[in-house]
Ligand SMILES: [Zn+2]
């Protein structure tokens with residue numbers, strides 16, 4: 595089987611990967627398309643505790659084999675794959691917080707692959723840079739006729755962005771919502787808010803992002819100036835576009851986070867979903883924040899797959915969410931390096947790998 599492996603120094607494509615047999619309750623999925631997320635790129639350091647690893651956590655594919663006891667699915671069914679696999683038994687699961695399960699995020703290493711006889715780890719319970727994966731049946735969601743390149747985005751970009759606005763941001767009609775960072779997650783935060791009736795102000799340091807932001811429903815665009823201090827940037831934003839009820843911060847840049855914490859109105863909410871560099875710190879303006887405000891940080895926008903994915907898929911199918919225009923670049927697995935470079939440069943909203951090419 596083919597797949598892309600990160601060994602700590604390079605990302606290389608091998609056709610000698612093997613996958614372990616499936617167990618009861620599991621399903622083997624032939625991956626058709628995989629999104630590439632900035633979180634995958636962030637993992638490509640020499641310091642990952644578990645190496646080598648197959649990255650990739652946005653998958654759509656076709657069921658290839660069903661494990662014992664799996665019901666409700668058939669070989670050939672088309673699915674998108676969620677990353678969350680709550681164990682149901684740990685302290686967090688038992689008290690009704692499966693999203694905080696300790697093994698939910700794939701932090702507990704598993705090694706479903708081998709390369710030349712040596713174990714290769716999975717990532718985020720998915721590893722969609724491989725041509726085939728083993729997942730729990732509970733991770734699967736039917737996509738029917740939704741094209742796989744769109745369906746692949748449900749598991750991270752779409753669910754994280756849309757739910758950051760709707761679930762954590764609790765965006766209502768008439769809210770002024772600023773979305774910082776117009777990338778794969780940002781465009782979904784924009785459309786999640788705009789289609790709830792909010793007035794959305796998109797903020798990005800790249801002027802080319804204005805057209806994309808407006809395409810997904812932003813009513814205004816502010817060109818961020820990273821050389822401004824955060825107090826000045828926040829004051830300009832609040833004066834020009836305020837009061838800001840909710841900020842969804844998708845960039846992870848410390849300056850942007852500090853601007854977000856300063857520009858929201860009293861009682862407003864700041865949702866932090868961007869990945870910051872390791873060791874980053876941001877300061878909170880206590881004199882204003884203490885009068886009322888919420889900071890909410892999460893990895894997944896507060897999405898719960900069982901509750902949210904079927905609805906997101908339905909909204910994509912009937913056009914209430916625009917997924918087609920997020921698919922801005924598709925590469926073969928052999929060209930994954932070029933796909934990553936395009937995503938890093940910001941020239942595409944979402945880069946995908948097509949395992950069928
Ligand atoms: Zn992601």
Ligand SMILES: [Zn+2]
Pocket residue numbers: 680681682683684685686687688692695696697
């Ligand atoms: Zn658990």
